[in-house]
Amino acid sequence: MNKKFLVGGSMIGMRVTQTLIPTLREVPAEADTVSHQLLLRAGMLRKVASGIYTLLPLGYRVVMKIEQIIREEMNRAGGVELLMPIIQPAEIWHETGRWDVYGPEMFRLRDRHGRDFCLGPTHEELITDIIRNEVKSYRQLPLLLYQIQNKYRDEKRPRFGLMRAREFIMKDLYSFDKDEAGLEVSYQKMYEAYCRVFKRCGLDFRVVEADPGAIGGGETHEFMVLADTGESKVVFCTSCDYAANVEKAPCDPQIIPSEENPRPLEMVATPDMRTVKEVADYLGVPSHQLIKTMFYKVDGEYVAVLVRGDRVVNETKVKNFLGATSVEIASEDEVMEAFGVPLGYAGPVGLQEKDKIKVIGDHEVRYLVNAVTGANKEGYHYRNVNTGRDYQVDAWADLRVAGAGDLCPRCKAPFQAKRGIEVGQIFKLGVKYSKALGATVLNENGKEVPIVMGCYGIGVTRTMAAAVEQNHDEDGIIWPPSIAPYEVVVIPVSHRDMLQVRMAEEVYQSLAAAGIDVIYDDRPERPGVKFKDADLIGYPVRIVIGSRAVEDGLVEIKWRASKEILYKSKEELVPYLRSSLERSKNNCI
RNA sequence: CAGGGUGUAGCUCAGCUUGGUUAGAGCGCUAGCUUGGGGUGCUAGAGGUCGCGGGUUCAAAUCCCGCCACUCUGACCA
Numbered sequence: 320m321n322k323k324f325l326v327g328g329s330m331i332g333m334r335v336t337q338t339l340i341p342t343l344r345e346v347p348a349e350a351d352t353v354s355h356q357l358l359l360r361a362g363m364l365r366k367v368a369s370g371i372y373t374l375l376p377l378g379y380r381v382v383m384k385i386e387q388i389i390r391e392e393m394n395r396a397g398g399v400e401l402l403m404p405i406i407q408p409a410e411i412w413h414e415t416g417r418w419d420v421y422g423p424e425m426f427r428l429r430d431r432h433g434r435d436f437c438l439g440p441t442h443e444e445l446i447t448d449i450i451r452n453e454v455k456s457y458r459q460l461p462l463l464l465y466q467i468q469n470k471y472r473d474e475k476r477p478r479f480g481l482m483r484a485r486e487f488i489m490k491d492l493y494s495f496d497k498d499e500a501g502l503e504v505s506y507q508k509m510y511e512a513y514c515r516v517f518k519r520c521g522l523d524f525r526v527v528e529a530d531p532g533a534i535g536g537g538e539t540h541e542f543m544v545l546a547d548t549g550e551s552k553v554v555f556c557t558s559c560d561y562a563a564n565v566e567k568a569p570c571d572p573q574i575i576p577s578e579e580n581p582r583p584l585e586m587v588a589t590p591d592m593r594t595v596k597e598v599a600d601y602l603g604v605p606s607h608q609l610i611k612t613m614f615y616k617v618d619g620e621y622v623a624v625l626v627r628g629d630r631v632v633n634e635t636k637v638k639n640f641l642g643a644t645s646v647e648i649a650s651e652d653e654v655m656e657a658f659g660v661p662l663g664y665a666g667p668v669g670l671q672e673k674d675k676i677k678v679i680g681d682h683e684v685r686y687l688v689n690a691v692t693g694a695n696k697e698g699y700h701y702r703n704v705n706t707g708r709d710y711q712v713d714a715w716a717d718l719r720v721a722g723a724g725d726l727c728p729r730c731k732a733p734f735q736a737k738r739g740i741e742v743g744q745i746f747k748l749g750v751k752y753s754k755a756l757g758a759t760v761l762n763e764n765g766k767e768v769p770i771v772m773g774c775y776g777i778g779v780t781r782t783m784a785a786a787v788e789q790n791h792d793e794d795g796i797i798w799p800p801s802i803a804p805y806e807v808v809v810i811p812v813s814h815r816d817m818l819q820v821r822m823a824e825e826v827y828q829s830l831a832a833a834g835i836d837v838i839y840d841d842r843p844e845r846p847g848v849k850f851k852d853a854d855l856i857g858y859p860v861r862i863v864i865g866s867r868a869v870e871d872g873l874v875e876i877k878w879r880a881s882k883e884i885l886y887k888s889k890e891e892l893v894p895y896l897r898s899s900l901e902r903s904k905n906n907c908i
Numbered sequence: 909c910a911g912g913g914u915g916u917a918g919c920u921c922a923g924c925u926u927g928g929u930u931a932g933a934g935c936g937c938u939a940g941c942u943u944g945g946g947g948u949g950c951u952a953g954a955g956g957u958c959g960c961g962g963g964u965u966c967a968a969a970u971c972c973c974g975c976c977a978c979u980c981u982g983a984c985c986a
Contacts, residue, residue, distance in 0.1 A: 344935065344947065345920050349979070369978065423909095475909075478979090593986065613985060624985095631985060648984070662986045693986075720984090813944055847946040854946090865945060875945095 332831030333805065333838045338376050342852050352548060354787035355480025357796050361856045363804070370477025370485030374780075377804040377856065381783050382488060384802045386467050388519045389490050389777060396512040398463040398492050403445050405469055409435035411444040415755045426471045426485075438471035443752050443774060446493045450770065451758035457497040460760065460770070461505055465492035467779065481784040482550070482740065488780045494773040497762055502747055502771045506538070509745050509775045513542055516777065517742065519904070521799020522786060525739065527553045528563040530635045537747040542777075543739030544785040553739050554721050558732035565736070566635040568721035569728050572682035575607055579688050582703040584668075589700045593663025595628040598700055602691060605629075610684055610692040610704065612665040614649040614658070617641055617677075621649065621657055624718055625667055625680035627687065631720040640679070640716045658695070666692035667710040668701055678711075681718040740785040741778075748772040790880075796857030797880050801904040805838040807896060808858040810850070812865035814843045823864040826874060826889065833893045835900070854879070859903070860896065 340362040349366060350356040358364040363378030374382055390400065406428075412418035418425075418437075426438035439445070446464060454460065467490045477485050494505035510526070517524045522544050529541040541564060543553050555562035592598045599606040609628030614621055615637060622641065624632050638646040651662050658665060658674055671678045673695075684690075689703040704710070723736035750769040753759065759767045783802070790797045800806055807830060811823035827839040838858070840849045853861050863875040873886040876895075887895050 341918095343919065347919070348914090348921090351980080366978095475983090476980095595985075611985060626985080628985090634984080648986095650983090651986085654986080660986095665986065815944075845944060845946090845948065847944090847948080850946045852947085863945075867945095 332827060335838060335840045335842050340377055342855055350480060352479045353791055354784040357787050357791055358480060361796055370474060372481065372484060380804040381802055382779060385520060385779050385782055388801065389516055392512045392516045393465050393492055396508045398465045401464055401466055402468065403442050403466050405439055406436050407439045407445055409437065411448055412437065415444055415752060424472050426473050440470055440472045442466065442491055447752045447756045447758050450495055451756055455760060457760045457762045460495055460497045461501050462495040463492055463505060465490060481780045487778060490777040490779055492775040496771045497760060499771055502773055506745065506747055506773050510540065513743050513745060517542055520782060520786060520802050523789060525553060525555060525562050528567050530564065530567045531746060537749055539744060539746045541741050542743035544742050544789055545737055545739050546785065546788040547738055548788055549738035549740040551739050551741050552736060554734035554736050556727035556730060556732050557735050559727060559730045561727050561729045565721045566633060570717050570719055570721050570725050572686065574686045577688040581705045581708065582689055584704065584709055585702045586694050586699050587702055588698060590698050598691065599628060604691055608691055610667060610687065610690050612667055612693060614654050616647045616649050617643045618645055621676045623670055623676060623678045625684045626719050627683045630681065633718055633720040636718050640718065660695050661697050664693040664695065664697050666695055666701060668704060669695065671711055677713050679714045679716060679718065680712040682715050685715050740788060742782045742785050743777040745775040746773060748774055795855035798857045798859060800859040800900055803859050805858055806836040806900055807860040807862060808838050808840055808853050809862045810840045810853065812846045812863060818869045819864050822869055826862060826864060829893060833897065835896055
C-alpha cells in the first residue's frame with residue numbers, strides 16, 4: 320500500500336489547528352439520513368446546491384483512501400488508469416442514440432458556437448470511441464481501462480446527501496475482449512477485484528444477481544452494502560450462497576391449498592373499498608384470496624397484470640416477459656379514460672373481451688379458488704372468481720417481486736430479505752456499444768469482429784456514505800480503519816499543562832515519523848470538546864495524554880469501535896499501533 | 909413531474925394569525941476572567957438586504973401577487 324500517494328502526506332501527520340474541520344453540534348435541517356447528518360456534522364461535507372457538495376479536507380481524505388484501494392485492486396487485476404473529459408460532445412451520443420434516450424437526467428450545455436455538449440453521466444461512448452480509433456487487431460486485446468472522476472446526473476430528486484447526488488465520483492472500468500470467452504475472464508477478474516475492494520473498505524456487503532436493465536447486455540451483478548436504510552431490497556438464500564436483487568430473483572408459485580369447490584360468481588357491493596386491505600377486511604377474506612389487477616402502458620399499449628393481493632408486481636419481469644422497451648404504470652386518469660373504472664375496482668372478468676387488451680397473470684393467481692376481484696364497476700367486487708370459467712389470460716408467468724420466504728432457485732431453501740445500498744455493479748455489455756460505434760478488430764482468421772465489452776462501476780462517494788450508514792453509533796461515525804480520514808488522533812487533556820502538551824507533541828511526532836496516519840488535536844479546547852469531536856469524526860484510535868500519562872509514562876489508547884481502552888508505554892506504542900492497525904485493515908481480506 | 913412545507917444571525921429556531929419603538933433566543937464566534945478526563949461557568953461584545961421583485965398601507969419580517977431556492981411525500985400495488 321502506497322500511503323505516500325495521499326495528497327497531504329500522511330507521513331507528516333496533521334494538526335487540527337492547521338486544517339479545517341468545522342464540526343457541528345446541531346443536526347443541520349437539510350439532512351435526514353444518518354450518513355448525511357454525520358458527514359455534515361463531522362465537518363467532512365458541505366452542500367453547494369441540491370445534490371452538489373464540497374468535500375472538506377477530512378471528507379476528501381476518505382474519498383482518496385477509497386480511490387486508492389480501488390486503484391490498487393484495479394491495477395492488480397490488470398487494469399490501466401486513464402482520464403477522460405467531463406464535458407462530452409453530443410455527436411458521439413447521437414451515434415449510440417443515447418442523446419435522446421437519456422432524457423432530462425442528462426446535464427446539457429452549449430458552447431459559444433452553439434454546439435451541444437453534456438456533462439458525462441457515464442463514459443461508454445467516449446471510451447469506445449478511443450478504442451475504435453486506436454485498436455485494430457485482436458493482438459491488442461484484452462484491455463482493461465478505467466477512470467475515476469466526477470459524473471453527472473440531473474436526478475429528478477436528489478436526496479440522502481451523497482447517496483443520490485447529481486455530481487458524484489465514480490470509478491468505471493471498461494473491458495475489451497476479442498470474444499465471449501475473453502469477456503468471461505475479464506468479468507471474473509472484476510468480480511474478484513470488487514470483492515477485494517469492498518472487503519478492504521471494511522464493509523459488510525453481498526454480491527447479488529441483478530437485472531441488466533436499460534444498459535443492455537447479459538449477466539450482471541450488484542454489490543450491495545447491507546444497511547437498513549438502503550434503497551434496494553435483496554434476497555439471499557439461507558443455505559447456499561445465492562443472492563439476488565428482489566427484481567431479479569425468480570419466484571416459484573407458492574400455492575395455498577384450498578379444499579373448496581368453485582361456487583357461482585357473485586357481485587357484492589364494496590363501497591369505498593379500494594385497496595387490497597380494505598376489501599379483504601370488509602369481506603372477511605385473507606388478502607391472498609384477492610386478485611390484484613394493475614394496468615401498465617407497455618410500449619404505448621395497455622396491459623393488465625394480475626397478481627395475488629398479497630404480492631407486488633415486478634415491472635422488470637413484466638418488461639422482460641413481454642420483450643418490451645418501456646413499461647410504465649398507468650396513471651389514475653389513464654385507467655379511468657381507457658377502461659372507465661376507477662382505481663380499486665378493476666378486475667380480469669370480462670376485461671379481455673370487452674377492452675381487447677392483453678392480460679397476463681402471475682402463476683399464483685391461476686391456482687386461486689373462489690377469489691375476490693374488482694367487478695369493473697365502481698363500488699363493486701366479484702366473489703368466487705375462478706380461472707378459466709370467469710376469465711382468461713393471454714399468458715401465465717412469473718411476474719411478482721420476490722421476498723423473504725420465497726424459495727431459492729438453486730437449493731429450494733427459503734430466502735431471507737435485507738436492504739442494501741448499491742455501491743458497485745458489473746455488466747457484461749457484449750457488443751452493444753462496439754457494434755453501434757463500429758469498434759472492431761481483425762481476429763486470428765483475419766475476419767472483422769466487434770469487440771466484446773464489459774463495464775464495471777463503483778460509486779466512490781456513495782461508498783463513503785454507505786460506510787457511514789453501516790458504521791455509526793449515537794456518538795458519531797465509526798470509520799473502518801482502512802478508509803478513516805486519519806487512523807489515530809492524539810489528544811492532550813489539558814492544553815495548559817506543559818508536561819502533557821510536550822508528551823502529546825512527542826507522541827504525535829513519533830507516530831507521524833513511523834508513518835502512522837495521525838492527527839494531533841492541538842486546539843486550546845477543553846477535553847470534553849475534543850472527545851466529542853473525536854467520537855463524532857470517528858477516528859479508529861484515540862490516544863489521550865493526561866496527568867496519569869505524565870506521571871507513569873503510560874498513554875491511554877481507546878478504540879472507537881469496541882470502546883476498548885488499554886495503556887502502553889511510549890516505546891510500545893508505535894509497534895502496537897502498527898501491527899494492530901495493519902491487522903484490522905487486513906483481516907477482512 | 910404532482911402535491912405539501914420552509915426561507916429571519918455561521919447553525920437550530922421564535923416572532924407573522926391580529927401590520928406599529930431599536931427584530932429576538934439558544935448554540936457558535938470575539939475579548940476577559942474562570943475551569944481543566946466527556947460540548948465548564950460568568951461578564952462584555954461583534955454579527956441581520958427578515959430569499960428576491962412588485963403591490964396594499966401613514967407604516968410590512970408580518971397582508972396580497974409573482975419569481976427563486978431549499979426540503980418532504982408520492983410517482984409501486986388498484
